[in-house]
Amino acid sequence: MLPIGVALAALTLALAPAVPARSPDAPGVAEVALSVPTSDGLTLAATLYVPEQAASGRPGLVLVHGAGPGPREKYRAEAVAFARAGIATLAYDKRTAGYSLMQRSYKQLADDAAAAAAVLRGRPEVAPSAVGIWGFSEGGWVAPLAASRAPETAFVVVVGANAVAPLRQQTWADVAKMHHAGVEGSLVDASTRTFYRMISGLGMFPEPYHDPAPPMRALTVPLLGVWGAKDRLTPPVESVAGFRAALDAGGNRHYTLRTFADAEHSVRTTATGFDKGTDFAPGYIELVTSWVVAVAAGAAPPSSVAGTGDQPSPTTEVPPLAWYESAWVQMGMLVVMLAGFGGFWLVTGWRAVRRRGSAAPRSAKLLAGAGLIAMLGGLSYLGFVQATRGRTFDPGPMLAGRPVSWLMLQAVAVVAVLATLVLGVHYWRDRRDGVLLLPLTAGVLFVPWAVYWGLLLP
Known part of the structure; x- marks a missing residue:
């Protein structure tokens, strides 16, 4: 009878709901270990951050990674800050199968984000109709795409998102680094535009010409876009303009676009855009949390744009190789x-x-x-x-x-x-x-x- 008893006990534990545990270094926040099953059979480890003794019916937010592999702990600061403000926040490990420096699919990443949102909607702490998707950097391409593919999405938040294609963005960012180092002349173009066109031609630059405009035009839910004025990885001026144009073209009347002064790509404080402070730009967390709470309550603000980006140079088209x-x-x-x-x-x-x-x-x-x-x-x-x-x-x-x-x-x-x-x-x-x-x-x-x-x- 002992093996039968052990099996029953294991089954009971597997079916038991995940219970929040107090976060040891984040007072007022509890953590729940979860998992996200993907459409292609993977299981991504996840953590749900909620206020301690969380009541039901809270808004929920899924965090989508920027470029590169990374564990969910990478966005723990954001998750804890949002949870303290009353938002149940889910962070999950980014997939490694099918994702690498030279291989990725934004549609696949969008499906992962939609799967994570489905897990979050099933939690007792969360109002199923008030779950949105937050995307950082590369996640700014993924989050609108996920929302367009998952009509249950209640809202979208993007941070440091691009309104230009990935190859164009990467070239602009590396040119900015070279100019910041004081480099001029032919080396700049050879090591950026020429080099990346060749890499793309070899099939080693994934999703080089992804067009972010169609998913944005398809968005009918409220969207909050946030940029650092001194972003040197994403062109802040062109990105705000691109988001605004696409959302207007799609008839979206509830978008909020904000640019924070003296902030870099991840909206941390900065002096030059290339250095990164430990603190978020003043007002960033408050903006996200108050906006999400308002949208979840059915009081989405009308469209508005505020703040001015500092973009030293425009992006340029990066055509395929002749x-x-x-x-x-x-x-x-x-x-x-x-x-x-x-x-x-x-x-x-x-x-x-x-x-x-x-x-x-x-x-x-x-x-x-x-x-x-x-x-x-x-x-x-x-x-x-x-x-x-x-x-x-x-x-x-x-x-x-x-x-x-x-x-x-x-x-x-x-x-x-x-x-x-x-x-x-x-x-x-x-x-x-x-x-x-x-x-x-x-x-x-x-x-x-x-x-x-x-x-x-x-």
């Missing part, structure tokens, strides 16, 4: 250049060992050496910029707004071009040594390649 820019064309050029420059050294080395053939002209040696250095060094440096850019970028020593390392590579590239011209003249006059075609062909291809990647631009 055929002549494609990854296959780029790869072919790299292979030919590597074979030409490297093959020249192999042949001349073999000749030196066998003591056969005449010595190669200096221009050929200079071209083969400078071409290899500029090609491999340029790609390595662009990779270094991507790997170290992070929230800010340290370019090291600079001259006239250009990192010295980049200027040195540009100088080597110029040497390669001059050597190509000299070798071309030499070969035109004396075509007896066909080996010279190796670096000469590579040098001819190097010129447009180096222009494309900024090595031959100011």
Whole structure:
């Protein structure tokens, strides 16, 4: 009988409702361990934050992550603050299956958010008709999409959301980092716009051209949008304007768009937009909680826009690669250049060992050496910029707004071009040594390649 008794006890525990437990470091807030079943069979761990001794019929709010993997504890500060104001707040772990740096689906993430909202609506503390979705950053693309796919959603809150496509937003953000570091010139465009277009062309930038406007136009429920005036990851001025235009086009008459001064992407205090304080901008938590409570009570405020963003530069369109820019064309050029420059050294080395053939002209040696250095060094440096850019970028020593390392590579590239011209003249006059075609062909291809990647631009 013992195994039967153990099984019955386990079944009883599994079916028992989750009970709030007092949060040890958040007085006045209780936590409930829950789980969210997704449409594709995953189970996402979740935590519900509610006021201690919470009464039934409270408004509910589901928190949707920004970009990147992360546990639900990442948004604990927001969840605790909202719960203290009387809002039952659910935070769940972001999925890892089907989500990575190079793979994601906003529709799938929206379905996860809708599933979390369904769990929240089933809780006794919550009024089922008063559950909304809060989305931060990337979640600002997901939350409106989730609401448009789940008509039970009562309202939407977005923070640091984008009204432009992800590829356009990412390019703008990285340009802002480079300019903040004092970098100007061709390196900025090569390491942002050109680099990301290539990454997208390789299929390594997920959802590059997601259009946020259709889900926003489909929203008929109240929406609260919040931005930091000094947001350097999301263009605050264009995002507010884009949300306003899309919501107006859809006939939404209950949106509130607010921009907080001296606040960064996550609406924490900031001096420059690149530093991040520990405190939320004054009034942010109060705005969210009072707005949610009012909407849940059926008193959604009329549409309004307040605050001014500080956006140093406009975003620019990032079109897909043309055929002549494609990854296959780029790869072919790299292979030919590597074979030409490297093959020249192999042949001349073999000749030196066998003591056969005449010595190669200096221009050929200079071209083969400078071409290899500029090609491999340029790609390595662009990779270094991507790997170290992070929230800010340290370019090291600079001259006239250009990192010295980049200027040195540009100088080597110029040497390669001059050597190509000299070798071309030499070969035109004396075509007896066909080996010279190796670096000469590579040098001819190097010129447009180096222009494309900024090595031959100011």
